[in-house]
Amino acid sequence: MPPTAIPTYLLYGEDPAAPPPQFAHIETIAARSALCHWEIRAHRHRHSVQVLIVSKGQVEFHCDGVIETLDGPCFMAVPIGSVHAFRFEAETTGFVLSLSPAFLNRAQGAEDAMLAILTHGASGAITPTAHARVGWICEELLAIQRDWQEPGALFVSLADALVRSLEPTAPAPTAEPRDDRLAQFRKLVELHLTEHRAIAWYAERLGISAKTLTRICRRQIDCTPIQLLHNRLVLEAQRLLCFTDASVVSVAETLGFCDPSYFSRFYQRLTGRRPQHDKAEARTRG
Template identity: 30%
Template sequence: MRKIPNYDLYGESARPPWFDAFNFEWIAERSRPNDWHIAAHRHDALLQILYIRSGSGHVVIESEKHAFSPPCVVVLPAQTVHGFVFSPDIDGLVITAAQRALESISKAVSPGLLPVIQRAAVIPVRASTGDDTLMPLFSLLEQEYRGNARGHIAAGMSLMIALFVQVARLSDAAAMPATSAVADRRSGQIKRFRELVATHFREHRAVDFYAEKLGITTAQLSRICRDELGHSPMSLVNQHLIREAQRDLVYSGLTIKQIAHALGFEDAAYFSRYFRKQTGATPKEFQAAAHTDLSLN
């Protein structure tokens, strides 16, 4: 079975998930030695945010290709499968930080930032906004990283929160909910629900299973998911299951039957019908189209 590479930084073995990492690089530093091509990989515990100032190329996020339209910001939360192709004239930077640490700080100061930190996105930026608002923050982040002074991790994480406030505004998320007991509780319930889905999705559990684990009713879980995420709980379970199926179809090298069984389907034919209902294409059709679309040659 061909596995998706898991790195700390691209080309380096993954460190333990508790490792408190903070890193600043200009994109060319790592992409030039790799012929401007960063193959699909993921980071278990690390978030990355890129600022593309000029140049061209694309990012693959899970099974979708997104062309760069500089200036733009790319957010890649931990565990997101991603890869890049850059043009040799690319001008941009990438910051890597511990996802869990950022989420903990966000919970304390602004829970409304959590969806921005936890969602992969390519966000357009006006040139004036990038130069006047983002670049001063990036410059300070680089200074903290390069200087390696006492407390540079703490300073860097604080600057990252300030940066994500600006990213939230760019993505029309300026109306962040006020810090409150209700907001904190709901944020924690959503996070816990996502963790439960990631653990149990292969078991094809009903919504009441997740509600019971969370200590709430099925109706409460449905209301929280619809209010906070705009989807039903089962829609989120299906999305997770389909995303894992798509990853395996694109990257694993397994047969469709093997993938179906690995995802908890006893019948490969039923898996194909389920996949088609959720995506509009059969697994074989999706796989062929994805391999064509994601060809990096």
């Protein structure tokens, strides 16, 4: 595996060539973690969101450079694409729920708290009033699971109820208002991120002007298209610096920067730190 490759799975350790369009899967934490000495190494999911429930025990949760130590009962929600890892206390009990992006269509409008939790991520304690309900739902999901690649309506409804039972200790960010053209722009950015295309190039493929694309981005997410593009580049750089053995020069090349010095200036301008600093800090954390 190249040094700049972050492992990508559908389910941890598994990455089928063609992910099913709709799926929902649940398993116990021990099912995989016990086989890995209770440590799930850094990876990401490009085709699923994940909700992890710790009923009893402790977990050290890493997500995109942020580290939390949580005691059960607690939960963690991991958005699509986020690089994350877990280190569990031995014999920790709980469940891991993986859901296809299609599950997000169950949201009841852009302000739905469930949508915010799953698209932005969240973590925290499970309240005493919700603990019994969450545990029962997880056990029921495990009992009725049949073909996870084509989940039944009851399974999906219970998964919906489970996510809605979770209350982050801090309010989740408000979900972005939906706009098909913004979603299409984001997809194009993911496909062509390292090609450093001009905004006019993206706008042309969307069938709109660069000015219209700017207006959409400002209205929907309060930033310009170039800011969105640059922020995505920096996020990917941070992930590669923190979660792979790649050097700063290698990360620059992987992300399409011809000049490592320019990459360093670009990174520092957006983050306030030199990439060498973040790389060294990640090594210190181990």
